[in-house]
Amino acid sequence: MAKIGVILSGCGVFDGSEIHESVLTLLALDQMGASVKIYAPSVPQKHVIDHFRHKVVKGEERNILEESARIARGAIQDITEANMAHLDAIIFPGGAGIAKNLSTFSEKGPQCTLLPAVEDLIADAFRQEKVLGFMCLAPLLAVKAAVNIGRVPLVTLGNDPEMAKAVTMMGGKHTLCPATEVVIDKKNKIVTTPAYMLAKSISEAEVGIGKLVQTVLSMIS
Amino acid sequence: MAKIGVILSGCGVFDGSEIHESVLTLLALDQMGASVKIYAPSVPQKHVIDHFRHKVVKGEERNILEESARIARGAIQDITEANMAHLDAIIFPGGAGIAKNLSTFSEKGPQCTLLPAVEDLIADAFRQEKVLGFMCLAPLLAVKAAVNIGRVPLVTLGNDPEMAKAVTMMGGKHTLCPATEVVIDKKNKIVTTPAYMLAKSISEAEVGIGKLVQTVLSMIS
Numbered sequence: 201m202a203k204i205g206v207i208l209s210g211c212g213v214f215d216g217s218e219i220h221e222s223v224l225t226l227l228a229l230d231q232m233g234a235s236v237k238i239y240a241p242s243v244p245q246k247h248v249i250d251h252f253r254h255k256v257v258k259g260e261e262r263n264i265l266e267e268s269a270r271i272a273r274g275a276i277q278d279i280t281e282a283n284m285a286h287l288d289a290i291i292f293p294g295g296a297g298i299a300k301n302l303s304t305f306s307e308k309g310p311q312c313t314l315l316p317a318v319e320d321l322i323a324d325a326f327r328q329e330k331v332l333g334f335m336c337l338a339p340l341l342a343v344k345a346a347v348n349i350g351r352v353p354l355v356t357l358g359n360d361p362e363m364a365k366a367v368t369m370m371g372g373k374h375t376l377c378p379a380t381e382v383v384i385d386k387k388n389k390i391v392t393t394p395a396y397m398l399a400k401s402i403s404e405a406e407v408g409i410g411k412l413v414q415t416v417l418s419m420i421s
Numbered sequence: 422m423a424k425i426g427v428i429l430s431g432c433g434v435f436d437g438s439e440i441h442e443s444v445l446t447l448l449a450l451d452q453m454g455a456s457v458k459i460y461a462p463s464v465p466q467k468h469v470i471d472h473f474r475h476k477v478v479k480g481e482e483r484n485i486l487e488e489s490a491r492i493a494r495g496a497i498q499d500i501t502e503a504n505m506a507h508l509d510a511i512i513f514p515g516g517a518g519i520a521k522n523l524s525t526f527s528e529k530g531p532q533c534t535l536l537p538a539v540e541d542l543i544a545d546a547f548r549q550e551k552v553l554g555f556m557c558l559a560p561l562l563a564v565k566a567a568v569n570i571g572r573v574p575l576v577t578l579g580n581d582p583e584m585a586k587a588v589t590m591m592g593g594k595h596t597l598c599p600a601t602e603v604v605i606d607k608k609n610k611i612v613t614t615p616a617y618m619l620a621k622s623i624s625e626a627e628v629g630i631g632k633l634v635q636t637v638l639s640m641i642s
Contacts, residue, residue, distance in 0.1 A: 211432065211433070211440075211491060212432070212491035213491070213494050213495075214495070218494075219432075219440060219444060219491060219492055219494075220444050220447070220448075220494070223440060223441050223444040223445070223623075224444070224448070226441070226623050227441075227445070227623050227624065227627060230622050230623045230624045231624045231627075250487050250490075251487060251488075251490035251491045251493075251494075251495050252484075252486055252487045252490040252495065252497060253487075254495060263473075265473055266471050266472060266473045266474075267472075269471075269472035269473040270432060270433035270434070270440060270472045271440055272472075273434050273439075273440075273441070273472075273617075274434075274435070274472050274473065274475060276473060396494075401451050402444075402447050402448050402451045403448065403451045403452045406448060406452075
């Protein structure tokens with residue numbers, strides 16, 4: 201049974217993990233017989249967004265691990281507990297939490313840094329030749345962590361020219377991909393899919409995410 | 422194209438809508454070609470639960486509509502905007518929000534009352550002979566609203582003797598049902614499934630929820 205870590209960044213598309221992408225990832229993994237552990241960092245979110253009015257809620261603070269625990273139904277651990285020696289692959293759903301909570305991309309763009317525990321986990325996965333899956337905005341993390349250890353990763357973030365440019369500026373390679381397909385970087389064992397960067401419906405997102413999970417599982421040696 | 426209202430009660434199994442059930446409902450509806458509108462009441466949650474430690478967070482207040490908007494990716498309306506004349510069916514995912522936010526069941530048990538906007542919407546659906554779907558804890562709402570207009574509804578809440586007893590005490594009929602099946606009350610056009618009252622995995626929940634959505638859609642005249 202493949203052992204997969206799923207890394208969350210909060211609970212909500214505008215300030216955390218995209219909820220549909222997270223749930224569809226857990227669904228596909230369970231349907232395909234994988235064993236899943238869910239992790240998130242126990243640090244404050246960048247901010248809290250009122251998802252009804254799409255506005256920052258001033259003065260409110262939420263913890264990424266506590267909010268991610270909502271998606272995990274409580275079955276979640278601090279990311280500092282994640283150890284690539286005990287995992288076959290890691291998968292990152294998207295959402296603004298990628299750029300706001302797991303990295304400083306929302307403020308610094310291509311000059312961003314990653315949360316150290318996240319960067320360490322991804323770098324460990326690369327070094328141990330484990331498989332890595334990233335959807336939506338999450339490939340930004342793959343690019344930064346890979347380049348920082350001297351690799352040139354190939355990813356997709358859909359078809360947004362700004363995002364493609366950011367990937368190139370960070371030192372990675374970007375390729376176009378529809379929401380229902382995946383991009384595979386065989387050398388670095390990275391699988392990416394655009395999910396809600398492009399998907400116009402939850403069914404469309406489900407197709408691409410299902411393919412990502414299937415591809416990640418198929419690449420585990 | 423069938424027009425379905427999905428009613429949420431927050432964002433998280435312990436203080437709002439169960440997230441997996443909500444997302445799997447939206448997925449099945451989209452896959453089966455339904456048009457979906459999502460609604461929630463704009464009132465405070467009963468309380469906020471830290472889903473990592475499973476403890477009440479003292480002094481914190483969250484609004485049901487704003488939190489539900491996380492699951493809806495912002496595409497949500499106040500439940501007072503919902504009008505059964507423009508909907509073919511309504512579906513309620515479960516989660517503790519059913520007993521804590523949409524009703525007073527968590528405090529008062531069978532003597533509970535429903536949030537007036539929720540009770541009015543369900544009663545309108547019964548009177549207009551629309552189809553109603555309820556999963557997990559949500560059948561409690563169906564029973565209370567149906568009995569209050571002189572009906573005797575048949576539902577399932579899985580196999581918990583306490584919940585079966587509560588249904589009977591409220592004036593409804595309860596029947597056992599596995600997580601992968603649905604119970605149909607043809608006369609009152611109610612479809613129920615246990616979802617996470619019984620499901621041991623997200624895949625198992627998905628089977629029952631898929632059947633509920635399919636059955637609801639098939640019963641629309």
